[in-house]
Amino acid sequence: MGQENLSFVLEKTGVVKFEDRPVPKLASDYDVLVNVKFTGICGSDVHYWQHGAIGSFIVKAPMVLGHESSGIITAVGDKVSTVKVGDRVAMEPGIPCRRCIRCKDGKYNLCVDMRFAATPPIDGTLAKYYTLPEDFCYKLPESVSLEEGALMEPLAVGVHITRQANIQPGQSVVVFGSGPVGLLCCAVAKAYGANKIVAVDINKERLDFAKSYAATDIVVSQRESAADSAARIIKDCDLGHGADVAIDASGAEPCIQAGIHVLRTGGTYVQAGMGKSDITFPIGAMGAKELNVKGSFRYSSGDYRTSVDLVTSGRVSVKELISNKVKFLDAETAFNDVKAAKGIKVLIEGVEDSA
Amino acid sequence: MAEKNPSFVLEKAGSVYYEDRPVPELKSPYDVLINVKFTGICGSDVHYWVDGAIGSFVVKQPMVLGHESSGIVHSVGSSVTSLKPGDRVAMEPGVPCRRCVRCKEGKYNLCAHMAFAATPPYDGTLAKYYSLPEDFCYKLPEHLSLEEGALVEPLSVGVHIVKQAAVRPGDSVIVFGAGPVGLLCCAVAKAFGASKIVTVDINEERMAFAQKYAATHAFRSQRESAADSGARLIRDCDLGLGADVIIDASGAEICIQTAIHALRVGGTYVQGGMGKNEITFPIMAMCTKELNVKGSFRYSSGDYQLAVDLLASGRISVKELITGKVSFKEAEKAFTDVKAGKGIKMLIEGVED
Numbered sequence: 001m002g003q004e005n006l007s008f009v010l011e012k013t014g015v016v017k018f019e020d021r022p023v024p025k026l027a028s029d030y031d032v033l034v035n036v037k038f039t040g041i042c043g044s045d046v047h048y049w050q051h052g053a054i055g056s057f058i059v060k061a062p063m064v065l066g067h068e069s070s071g072i073i074t075a076v077g078d079k080v081s082t083v084k085v086g087d088r089v090a091m092e093p094g095i096p097c098r099r100c101i102r103c104k105d106g107k108y109n110l111c112v113d114m115r116f117a118a119t120p121p122i123d124g125t126l127a128k129y130y131t132l133p134e135d136f137c138y139k140l141p142e143s144v145s146l147e148e149g150a151l152m153e154p155l156a157v158g159v160h161i162t163r164q165a166n167i168q169p170g171q172s173v174v175v176f177g178s179g180p181v182g183l184l185c186c187a188v189a190k191a192y193g194a195n196k197i198v199a200v201d202i203n204k205e206r207l208d209f210a211k212s213y214a215a216t217d218i219v220v221s222q223r224e225s226a227a228d229s230a231a232r233i234i235k236d237c238d239l240g241h242g243a244d245v246a247i248d249a250s251g252a253e254p255c256i257q258a259g260i261h262v263l264r265t266g267g268t269y270v271q272a273g274m275g276k277s278d279i280t281f282p283i284g285a286m287g288a289k290e291l292n293v294k295g296s297f298r299y300s301s302g303d304y305r306t307s308v309d310l311v312t313s314g315r316v317s318v319k320e321l322i323s324n325k326v327k328f329l330d331a332e333t334a335f336n337d338v339k340a341a342k343g344i345k346v347l348i349e350g351v352e353d354s355a
Numbered sequence: 356m357a358e359k360n361p362s363f364v365l366e367k368a369g370s371v372y373y374e375d376r377p378v379p380e381l382k383s384p385y386d387v388l389i390n391v392k393f394t395g396i397c398g399s400d401v402h403y404w405v406d407g408a409i410g411s412f413v414v415k416q417p418m419v420l421g422h423e424s425s426g427i428v429h430s431v432g433s434s435v436t437s438l439k440p441g442d443r444v445a446m447e448p449g450v451p452c453r454r455c456v457r458c459k460e461g462k463y464n465l466c467a468h469m470a471f472a473a474t475p476p477y478d479g480t481l482a483k484y485y486s487l488p489e490d491f492c493y494k495l496p497e498h499l500s501l502e503e504g505a506l507v508e509p510l511s512v513g514v515h516i517v518k519q520a521a522v523r524p525g526d527s528v529i530v531f532g533a534g535p536v537g538l539l540c541c542a543v544a545k546a547f548g549a550s551k552i553v554t555v556d557i558n559e560e561r562m563a564f565a566q567k568y569a570a571t572h573a574f575r576s577q578r579e580s581a582a583d584s585g586a587r588l589i590r591d592c593d594l595g596l597g598a599d600v601i602i603d604a605s606g607a608e609i610c611i612q613t614a615i616h617a618l619r620v621g622g623t624y625v626q627g628g629m630g631k632n633e634i635t636f637p638i639m640a641m642c643t644k645e646l647n648v649k650g651s652f653r654y655s656s657g658d659y660q661l662a663v664d665l666l667a668s669g670r671i672s673v674k675e676l677i678t679g680k681v682s683f684k685e686a687e688k689a690f691t692d693v694k695a696g697k698g699i700k701m702l703i704e705g706v707e708d
Contacts, residue, residue: 055639055643102620102621105621107645109645110621110645112596112620164645241467256638265462265465265467266457266460266462266465271638271641271642273642274639274642274643275638275639276638276639277637277638277639277640278612278635278636278638278639279635279636279638280633280634280635280636281633281635281636281638282632282633283611283626283631283633283634283636284410284629284630284631284633285632286626286648287651287652288410288629288650289465289652290462290464290465290519290649290650290651290652291649291650292647292648292649293641293647293648293649293650294645294646294647295641295642295644295646295648296642296645297642297643297644
């Protein structure tokens with residue numbers, strides 16, 4: 001019996017399996033069917049695999065994993081006009097309701113009824129096929145590979161963070177954490193004109209990569225108070241009265257604290273990384289320095305389009321972040337590698353067309 | 356010999372005295388000399404009096420107290436064009452450098468060289484005379500009293516906080532803390548069109564006053580987790596998916612935590628109150644709800660003028676916040692009363708001629 005839509009499923013915490021599932025039907029005339037070609041893995045995928053939950057999102061039934069994908073369109077609904085069969089696309093995996101106040105206000109990432117791939121109970125993209133509305137598929141130009149297309153999702157996260165931070169040309173930015181999101185934030189900040197981009201991490205190897213990739217300065221975290229850490233970053237990187245922008249892509253408490261202290265008065269801090277729910281936070285400094293502090297959650301209107309444009313124009317390069325590619329049937333190996341923090345981005349190839 | 360410029364001075368923590376000091380000279384042709392008529396007291400004044408310091412600002416030598424004042428222009432510099440002797444003014448007590456990046460960017464409250472009255476080492480306004488640049492004096496219309504003029508400073512703090520919060524018509528706003536700043540935030544939020552204004556405090560009397568004054572709802576704090584408190588706030592005050600804006604004017608950790616939980620996704624939080632420097636903060640809720648969280652520090656371009664306009668047009672009233680007036684010689688009593696939490700705003704009259 002031929003397999004129709006082989007899928008990589010999280011059965012329950014710690015247990016994954018391959019399962020053949022029905023090919024999804026187009027739910028609307030505006031939908032398309034995508035043959036998924038590459039899928040990257042992110043910390044949240046690993047977290048669901050290991051813990052079966054993130055916050056109030058709990059895996060209660062087997063769920064297909066994956067959300068950072070690219071693919072080729074194999075079928076289109078009757079009203080589809082912007083893409084056609086054969087088009088290579090980056091896939092934006094979260095579909096908002098389009099009707100609630102957040103959607104209409106232009107912040108669809110905050111939609112109350114958001115259906116996001118691989119966030120329970122919505123199935124993810126690690127399958128042969130996936131359906132999406134046409135406006136959530138972004139055509140890749142010839143010059144951009146499908147592998148790079150799978151990096152559009154984390155890049156869009158970086159774009160959203162950078163836009164929340166409102167980075168202006170000439171500004172200085174400190175990014176805590178040099179994992180994929182931190183690295184992409186450095187790259188986008190550079191594309192947005194920041195002239196000083198400081199990468200901070202505990203891992204020297206990652207920092208050396210950050211320096212070769214997009215950072216202008218690197219700082220290795222040390223065992224010291226947050227205030228001392230910030231003072232050291234300011235001094236070593238010539239940040240004057242403090243950085244204009246601080247982005248946390250680590251979720252780590254000492255980084256968050258240092259992020260507040262490293263800013264100049266009136267600066268902007270964006271929380272992107274996820275870690276402990278409740279931390280000790282220097283609110284006195286935030287108040288007296290009149291900082292702008294923002295959360296950043298996934299991506300919203302225009303972010304994916306900007307990501308594709310940044311890569312197409314060469315202002316951001318993502319190729320160097322792809323450290324490995326594995327076959328679909330080796331998906332679990334990829335998850336293990338990411339869990340062990342091997343490499344930067346591991347891609348899982350799509351299901352092979354075979355008998 | 357008649358005293359020239361009697362002043363109320365903080366010698367060091369806990370010790371105040373009266374001293375006759377020289378009448379200030381006009382340092383610039385754009386400066387004016389003001390005969391101070393009323394001065395209100397704020398928590399920070401009391402804090403310097405009790406502790407001798409706030410954060411890195413330490414009283415290292417005797418300093419005149421007071422910064423919330425109004426007065427009558429006594430004399431003007433040669434380049435002054437907008438004021439004349441006899442004009443009644445509200446006094447904006449912090450003079451920025453006008454040259455640094457922050458000043459030129461429109462955020463003079465963040466000026467690195469800010470000279471703020473009664474923040475060491477700068478002397479305050481509790482004296483017979485005080486000098487200021489003309490653009491930091493705001494003429495009071497005839498129908499506003501000098502007493503009300505002394506409330507313009509805390510009202511400007513409220514204006515700045517509400518502007519940081521970007522309150523818009525129809526917004527739901529929660530204000531933690533019903534002290535003077537909290538009350539004024541409620542009033543400004545109302546003037547900015549908020550349709551629901553919830554006051555939260557542990558003090559029943561203050562909340563009852565807040566409801567009469569400007570709030571539409573009152574919420575009684577209970578001993579419960581911040582998340583539970585946030586959920587209960589939303590339920591009891593019909594806040595739908597959460598409040599649009601929350602202002603903290605308490606500085607209390609539990610209020611700050613509750614606020615993050617009581618906001619809707621995409622909502623805005625402004626930290627106005629000052630308390631512990633480091634608190635336990637629900638940062639992941641802030642992150643995933645994509646909240647805008649802002650500090651608020653004093654006031655900046657346009658805030659004082661707006662405060663005067665709000666009073667002049669009757670959209671905000673401050674008379675009811677003035678609960679006591681003492682003569683200049685009884686200044687220490689006023690400080691003691693404020694420290695004991697008595698009343699809302701105590702005013703100290705100017706030096707008698």
